[in-house]
Amino acid sequence: MSDAKAAGNSARLLDLHRLMRRIRAFEEAAVAAHGTGEIPGPLHVSIGQEAVAAGVCLNLRRDDRITSTHRGHGHALAKGAGVAGMMAELHGRAGGHCGGKGGSMHIADFGAGMLGANGVVAGGIPIAVGAAQGLRLLGSDAVVACFFGDGAVNRGPFLEGLNWAALYRLPVLFVCEDNGVAAFTRTESTTAGPGIAARAEALGVPAETVDGNYAAAVDAAAARLLAAVRGGAGPRLLHARTTRLSGHTSTDAAAWRSTEEVAALQARDPIATLEAALLRQGASAEALAVVHAEAEAEMRDAREAARAAPWPDPASAWADVQDTGAAGRAA
Amino acid sequence: MPEVTLVEATRLAVAQEMRRDPRVWVLGEDVARGGLFGQYRGFPEEFGEARAVSTPISESTIMGAGLGAALVGTRPVIEMRIFDFTLCAMDELANQIAKIRYMTGGQARPALVVRMPHGMWRSSAAQHSQSLEAWFVHLPGVVAVAPATPADAAGLLVAAIRSDDPVLVFEAKDLWQSVGPVPERIEPLPFGVARRVREGGDLTLVCWSALVPAADRAAAALAERGIGVDLLDLRSLWPWDEEAVCASVSRTGRLLVAQEAVTAAGFGAEVAARVVERLGPGNVRAVRRLGFPRVPVPFAPPLEAELRVTPERIVQTAEAMVRG
Numbered sequence: 001m002s003d004a005k006a007a008g009n010s011a012r013l014l015d016l017h018r019l020m021r022r023i024r025a026f027e028e029a030a031v032a033a034h035g036t037g038e039i040p041g042p043l044h045v046s047i048g049q050e051a052v053a054a055g056v057c058l059n060l061r062r063d064d065r066i067t068s069t070h071r072g073h074g075h076a077l078a079k080g081a082g083v084a085g086m087m088a089e090l091h092g093r094a095g096g097h098c099g100g101k102g103g104s105m106h107i108a109d110f111g112a113g114m115l116g117a118n119g120v121v122a123g124g125i126p127i128a129v130g131a132a133q134g135l136r137l138l139g140s141d142a143v144v145a146c147f148f149g150d151g152a153v154n155r156g157p158f159l160e161g162l163n164w165a166a167l168y169r170l171p172v173l174f175v176c177e178d179n180g181v182a183a184f185t186r187t188e189s190t191t192a193g194p195g196i197a198a199r200a201e202a203l204g205v206p207a208e209t210v211d212g213n214y215a216a217a218v219d220a221a222a223a224r225l226l227a228a229v230r231g232g233a234g235p236r237l238l239h240a241r242t243t244r245l246s247g248h249t250s251t252d253a254a255a256w257r258s259t260e261e262v263a264a265l266q267a268r269d270p271i272a273t274l275e276a277a278l279l280r281q282g283a284s285a286e287a288l289a290v291v292h293a294e295a296e297a298e299m300r301d302a303r304e305a306a307r308a309a310p311w312p313d314p315a316s317a318w319a320d321v322q323d324t325g326a327a328g329r330a331a
Numbered sequence: 332m333p334e335v336t337l338v339e340a341t342r343l344a345v346a347q348e349m350r351r352d353p354r355v356w357v358l359g360e361d362v363a364r365g366g367l368f369g370q371y372r373g374f375p376e377e378f379g380e381a382r383a384v385s386t387p388i389s390e391s392t393i394m395g396a397g398l399g400a401a402l403v404g405t406r407p408v409i410e411m412r413i414f415d416f417t418l419c420a421m422d423e424l425a426n427q428i429a430k431i432r433y434m435t436g437g438q439a440r441p442a443l444v445v446r447m448p449h450g451m452w453r454s455s456a457a458q459h460s461q462s463l464e465a466w467f468v469h470l471p472g473v474v475a476v477a478p479a480t481p482a483d484a485a486g487l488l489v490a491a492i493r494s495d496d497p498v499l500v501f502e503a504k505d506l507w508q509s510v511g512p513v514p515e516r517i518e519p520l521p522f523g524v525a526r527r528v529r530e531g532g533d534l535t536l537v538c539w540s541a542l543v544p545a546a547d548r549a550a551a552a553l554a555e556r557g558i559g560v561d562l563l564d565l566r567s568l569w570p571w572d573e574e575a576v577c578a579s580v581s582r583t584g585r586l587l588v589a590q591e592a593v594t595a596a597g598f599g600a601e602v603a604a605r606v607v608e609r610l611g612p613g614n615v616r617a618v619r620r621l622g623f624p625r626v627p628v629p630f631a632p633p634l635e636a637e638l639r640v641t642p643e644r645i646v647q648t649a650e651a652m653v654r655g
Contacts, residue, residue: 065402065403067399096436097435097436097438098434098435098436098438099436099437100436101433101434101435101436102434102435102436106434106435108434108435108438108439109438110402110435110438110439115399115402115439116431116434116435116439118427119426120422120426120427123395123422123423123426123427125392125395126391126392126394126395126396126398126399126423127395127396127398127399127402127427128399129392129395129396129399130392130395130396130397130398130399130400130401130402130407131399131400131402131403132399133358133384133396133399133400134399134400134401134402134403134404134405134407135403136381137354137356137381137382137400137405138354138403138404138405140403144399156391157391157392157395160387160389160391160392161392161395163387163389164386164387164389164392164396167387168384319437320432320433320436320437321432321433321471321472322432322471322472322473322474322496322497323494323495323496324474324494324496324522324523324570325474325496325522325523325569325570327471
């Protein structure tokens with residue numbers, strides 16, 4: 001399905017475009033800051049996968065929840081997490097959403113319903129199904145979207161969590177971002193059987209596979225599946241085939257990929273694809289360039305602010321452990 | 332005050348809290364059938380199967396779903412059936428539950444309880460008998476308790492359910508049927524406060540969980556031989572009552588820690604080390620630990636008996652410390 005066909009209206013495509021541009025600009029700014037050493041630690045970016053985060057999260061309400069992965073900046077931004085708090089957190093600075101205790105791998109903004117990135121593959125799956133079960137117990141009609149990668153489908157929590165959600169007909173949309181690579185290894189060489197959607201179906205979770213680099217296709221599929229989830233039909237799985245244009249971490253050049261392969265991946269860039277569709281629909285190149293420039297300016301400002309922010313007070317390292325029995329700072 | 336079994340005391344405590352707070356619920360295997368030990372008998376009838384949830388045998392998701400449900404504002408009681416199965420859910424417990432508050436800079440408040448029936452019980456062999464509480468005391472972010480009487484089990488469970496911290500409850504299977512008084516209205520018992528079981532001036536004996544009755548029998552036998560034992564049941568392992576233990580050892584000068592767990596790197600090592608650090612080696616005449624050897628728990632009763640801590644071994648060790 002092409003964007004032109006999938007698009008209900010171009011205003012929606014423009015919303016998707018702006019969000020994807022912001023995610024891309026955020027991560028490009030983060031990679032630059034990582035390169036200079038201003039962002040410490042591992043940094044996993046989702047450049048090339050923006051259409052999945054945007055297409056799913058534009059269909060969520062503020063009070064819906066998401067769980068995310070180690071490659072979670074896009075999910076957080078798309079769910080509405082504050083940019084300044086995210087950028088400061090990546091820099092380990094005061095004002096970060098997690099006070100500099102989490103960093104990129106543990107980005108969370110509970111106020112936006114973003115229950116956390118996760119440093120463990122498939123770690124968010126049990127949390128997501130439990131959040132859905134808890135929301136039901138509280139009488140809420142909010143739903144949960146659970147993002148994970150293709151590597152997660154070989155971990156036990158995938159089987160347990162999907163079975164669990166189907167068993168209790170929980171309001172969860174599982175979103176598998178299938179970029180074809182689990183860390184440094186091609187998924188096809190580690191994953192047996194007929195595929196991710198078939199695994200979900202076998203566990204009683206109806207699944208749909210889309211080209212995850214067509215934002216409008218993701219948007220349309222997410223809307224359909226979330227309507228079923230909200231309607232009480234139980235969980236659904238969206239299998240989005242996408243492309244990780246970068247390496248596993250921002251310091252991995254992914255040199256094991258051939259030039260031809262990289263070129264083929266670049267040709268599927270979801271933002272370029274969407275912009276081409278928008279131009280065909282009559283959008284002006286100038287207008288798209290403005291969105292691009294605004295996104296870059298927003299993230300440049302966020303980076304400047306993060307760089308200028310103070311380090312967290314060292315004493316705060318002692319806080320947020322537990323109420324009872326917390327370790328005390330030596331006098 | 333009515334006398335009830337320890338398992339019944341825990342049933343009363345959780346039911347009381349579920350009546351008080353509709354956000355409290357239980358999930359775990361066979362919960363809607365009353366639980367493996369009857370600790371949830373009558374729950375589905377009173378609270379419905381949405382609050383007394385029988386789950387698949389999916390330990391990772393029992394633990395992780397409990398966390399997810401806590402993150403949206405419910406207060407789950409996570410039943411692990413037998414402690415040893417907790418090891419199937421270690422990512423969810425050690426990487427997620429224990430750390431999420433810290434990693435999110437305090438945004439997450441995982442107010443949940445994990446119930447783990449642990450220890451040796453009726454020849455259950457190596458995968459159903461372990462006492463690995465030391466692993467969890469080592470883990471920042473959690474409270475750990477290991478009660479030994481019906482009243483303490485009930486009071487600590489009520490405190491655990493009302494706590495905003497994740498609380499791990501080690502429940503001695505071997506004590507389920509022991510009987511004691513439990514008040515009609517169960518009040519929360521503060522964490523980190525030891526219970527003095529006996530008072531004596533010659534030796535401080537520290538224990539918890541299943542070893543409390545064994546230590547009490549040993550102390551009675553020692554009293555007949557003229558050795559006064561100050562017997563402390565820690566009840567909480569983190570936080571633990573350093574003050575009470577140090578005050579006792581500063582009087583007796585001798586510390587014996589008895590535990591069902593393997594001695595090497597067990598919680599008794601922490602107790603012994605802290606006491607000597609705080610009081611100074613010159614102020615402690617003798618320190619000993621008694622525990623299981625570094626051997627898996629065997630099946631046949633004579634093999635179990637060969638390795639476990641008994642009242643006789645406690646008596647023998649204490650006598651050697653006092654008279655030796």
